[in-house]
Amino acid sequence: MTEKNLVTAIRDTLHEEMAEDDRIVLLGEDVGARGGVFKVSEGFLDEFGPGRVIDTPLAESGIVGIAIGMAMDGLLPIAEIEFADFIHPAFDQIVSEAARMRYRTAGDWGVPMVIRAPCGGGIHGALYHSQSIEAFYAHVPGLKVVMPSTPADAAGLLRTAIRDPDPVLFLEHKKCYRLITGDVPDGADLIPLGPADVKRGGDDLTVVSYGYELHRCLDAAERLATEEGIEAEVVDVRTLAPLDTETILASVRKTSKVVVVYEDNRTYGAGAEIAATIAEEALFDLDAPIVRIGGPDIPAMPYAAALEHFYMEPEPDRLVRAMRDLARS
Amino acid sequence: MTEKNLVTAIRDTLHEEMAEDDRIVLLGEDVGARGGVFKVSEGFLDEFGPGRVIDTPLAESGIVGIAIGMAMDGLLPIAEIEFADFIHPAFDQIVSEAARMRYRTAGDWGVPMVIRAPCGGGIHGALYHSQSIEAFYAHVPGLKVVMPSTPADAAGLLRTAIRDPDPVLFLEHKKCYRLITGDVPDGADLIPLGPADVKRGGDDLTVVSYGYELHRCLDAAERLATEEGIEAEVVDVRTLAPLDTETILASVRKTSKVVVVYEDNRTYGAGAEIAATIAEEALFDLDAPIVRIGGPDIPAMPYAAALEHFYMEPEPDRLVRAMRDLARS
Amino acid sequence: MSAQVTEAAPEALGLTGDDLLAMYRAMLTARLIDEAALRQNRMGRAPFVVPVSGHEGCQIGTGWALRPGTDVWVPYYRDLGIVLRAGLTPYEFFLGLFSKADDPSSGGRQMPNHWGSRRLKILSHSSPIATQVPHAAGIAYAARYRGDDVVVGCWFGEGATSEGDWHEGVNFAAIHRLPVIFVCENNEYAISVHQTKQMAVRDVATRADGYGIPGRVVDGSDVLACYAAMREAHDRARAGEGPTLVECKTYRFLPHTSDDDDKTYRSREEVEEHRHHDALIRFGALLRERGILDDAGAEELRDQLKDEIDAAIQAAWDAPDPDPQTALRHVFAEDGP
Amino acid sequence: MSAQVTEAAPEALGLTGDDLLAMYRAMLTARLIDEAALRQNRMGRAPFVVPVSGHEGCQIGTGWALRPGTDVWVPYYRDLGIVLRAGLTPYEFFLGLFSKADDPSSGGRQMPNHWGSRRLKILSHSSPIATQVPHAAGIAYAARYRGDDVVVGCWFGEGATSEGDWHEGVNFAAIHRLPVIFVCENNEYAISVHQTKQMAVRDVATRADGYGIPGRVVDGSDVLACYAAMREAHDRARAGEGPTLVECKTYRFLPHTSDDDDKTYRSREEVEEHRHHDALIRFGALLRERGILDDAGAEELRDQLKDEIDAAIQAAWDAPDPDPQTALRHVFAEDGP
Ligand SMILES: Cc1ncc(C[n+]2csc(CCOP(=O)(O)OP(=O)(O)O)c2C)c(N)n1
Ligand SMILES: Cc1ncc(C[n+]2csc(CCOP(=O)(O)OP(=O)(O)O)c2C)c(N)n1
């Protein structure tokens, strides 16, 4: 075990995997000399050479499309999208090509590729450096969508994603990069894509979340436990697609109360699928209406500190209040 | 009132509006000489001229981006995407530009534009001429998403969309184009964007749907009424965004049972938001778990007749059975 | 600047009489399959047909410079001639046309002409136009990365060149001097949209300069000129000199697809005029001049191919349809990671 | 082919001494705002700064050929010089830098340098690169459609030319011969990615041929050459002759933004070398030669501008922040349809 922050866990995992397997190539904007705008590939260019660490032109659709070609011909490309907000030009290549390749060829061709994208807000990134994009992609059959919230999960899930025979969209919340630290196993630890993870046990209510919001839920849960003796069970979805409904439903059946929390704007967000699944599968286990907390339905997220703060926290202690009210209801 | 099919209602409305207001221009692939692959603009080129009916190069991002520029400078562009499946390259222009323009300028600039896209399957269109795309766009703040199911709604909603000061994604289900006919008011009838429409009254259960599936729900409801005396209330969402939760909740509170039906692949589809909203707002009004029926989680939709039919109808009488079971539960 | 490439003597190109005969046979096969497919469409057995007629010359001409079994093919839906050259059989074509379970491209999941075969090194191709261009660049990158002696051929219509993906894919290939050849089958129309509404230049090849690669313009009805331009590009690619953009001026004799009505956007006279430049006629004449194939031989070949195609149609029609339940398969790899 | 445009005599360009002085003043204002903004950043009052230093010459040179109040500006984040020319005041710039409620571009919603003002005919610009290129074409189409005497100027870096949107926007403008001028501020880098990894050509302007429009290459440190090229393009646009692609060879003296560390990807020597070609120095010398501005006058001007900027900073800093509740506003038009 080594303690590191989330971005270091990703860097180290990439480094270990690239040192292990020369089919892995990294491509994206500024991944080479600059080592990535978040320094994820710092030093990689010198160590692995320009053939494996490719500074691309400014063209996301091309980055993904070229990675698809590489993946169809024996390489294991890892495409870095500089900010998740800039993945949109690649939407067609991801949805129409990467995600459909295996299905449309009845299994003949596959696209073993990872797309890494730093996402999320609360980092003063304004409208185009703060977006959550998981809802768009979790809906796409043929694509796996992962968002780790801890360094250990990031390492284990990324390693599995690289070895997965199908395309994986790997979302990294920028706010977690340096803020979240934790122990990471030193070996080549693999965490399967799919299973959610109960990050905190509790009997009074279930909280389902992921990414940076998960940590805010954990903080709120701790506060409620110490100050009011309310024990919340906190489930980290970890993999949006495929979605682990079993773990979520098991917790809900146990606590009979659930709040779903996500940063993305609320309406038609990923939390809707989670809430809907509970409403279909566990309705009669519920003692209270499902509570869903998402961001305001505005383009994430304004620049001015006051406006950004409003997005992240429309009312003070929003989570603690919602969890308390639900537990007391 | 004149009886016409859905595609004719759209054609006539476009024609009336263009004759009325020369700020309206039509642009897209094959909209000119060919009159559109669905003949929606047949004869328009001769009548309105090449300045207003623009055959564009094969470039969807450009089509939308150019329409945005036109809209920012006083025109009212209607961009046609030949098939909704081909709108994906324009995802960035729609999400980052059209939908965010007003917000990012605090109201200074707006994009009064309509994007028309023929969507949906069951017409032997295979993986890339059958897709449902509403879930991707209904999630985007700043964008309105409309899908009419009747000729009258198509006419009234399209007319309103053209006059709306903000971008509207207008989805036309290809299967409804010629199959669905109905009376259309002859005047310049306007139907507001937002309100859902109860297409059939009933007390035993609520069915929430839209597009072509709505008609299959109505057929099933008729069968259940005549054969078994079960009266289903069928709500046509009509506008996915903004979503009319009041009308949906009012019906659910009345019937205490609800099934949400949509053609798009089920997981993270638009029906999830509808089901989640009901679970939050009307949980204690429900006598049975919410039922959600969506397409299989495969890329819509294979070409072979047998496979396409499986997508549209995995088991025979799926809707009738689900509605009956729910009513009887 | 983009240079015009014109007809060369077969000998100079290293093509034997047998080669020329094989090329003619392939072109004729494509033409006869087209006619047969449209008959199947009229009979109601094939809901959707994408004609090739008019493009056979530039497809076989360019395709002949690639090495089946070694090089990689990245064709688009119009490229029946290319996939025949790559090794697809008429029987396999009709399995696709009838969307049968054994359709090698997609098991009946995609529309006809949406090619793909790992075995034949034909990349799977979707409906969205131009998405295959970056794929071709990526494959060329992978091959070069491993040091494989592989050239990637990437075909598309002039309409595809308007898409951003075309620009991004060609640019990347040029920057890395990748072993890929971009072949534009310029038939003047993107469905109904004439070239003059697609670009303000006469030749797509003019764009090559802007990427720092050579551009070539060839008469698509001149099979040997197409072959010569492609051979040169193939040599450049193998020599590590990077991509070439080859533009073949061609014409589609039939509607865009069986769903199209081309009378709405082009005159019969225009179509007739182009039929006079049919590569099949022109190349047939060349074979006659050179005593490789006389009229009797041509007739015999045609009859033989027709029989083969009829047999293929029968066999394909009798082949099993996909099992509905299989619609759920292959969303992800079935063996798992 | 893309032609090289070189310095012309101001008289020949119809520029008076006052014009030259005004141009110099604008360039100097941009430079001094840059320095002041970075000081604010170090003081912790401006979290994010996008420097312009090095680009002032090509911005003021090209921007001067457009008519404020008549023509439309489609700039990108680096274009402080352009928006100053369009009429944005230093005070308004600092309102944006401090994301204040009265920031004319976005009311503090967008990052600094994400310009936009209906009043000044400056199109709102987002972070995604090159999305404004199709917008510029659309605006030019609308203006031409109405018969307005309007020219659209569209600025971007060389990095933007790799995006599909750039290709699609320029192509459409060329097809319709729209009154738009595409100006590439080529500073050799897209953040850290050098031009040689972005394209296989020396000049972006080489791409013009492929769209059927003229391309011009100018030395971005030669203000009058930039003006001359833009004037010619402006005349063409007004004469209905369509778009021009003007490439200005320039250089960014400072890191990409206040978040960047350019030492990781370029040497100090390289940066120093380019500082010797600072357009501000070169243009200042020209004014001296012509007796338009002597050293004393230059000093005086600098002091005067500094005072103005300091006053602007103070006023902007004291301006009110946006009210948090307003974050919910303007998702849609508030008056409704
Ligand atoms: C992204 C996308 N947009 C639109 C279409 C609809 N479409 C199918 S073929 C075609 C024209 C293609 O023309 P071209 O590339 O010249 O090839 P050709 O058919 O002429 O051989 C269009 C617009 C599509 N398939 N994909
Ligand atoms: C679509 C998109 N991808 C990536 C980025 C991140 N990014 C911001 S500026 C930039 C480089 C732009 O370079 P260039 O166009 O040459 O302009 P310059 O900054 O050199 O003036 C990049 C990659 C972005 N803003 N948008």
Ligand SMILES: [Mg+2]
């Ligand atoms: Mg064509």
Ligand SMILES: [Mg+2]
């Ligand atoms: Mg640059």
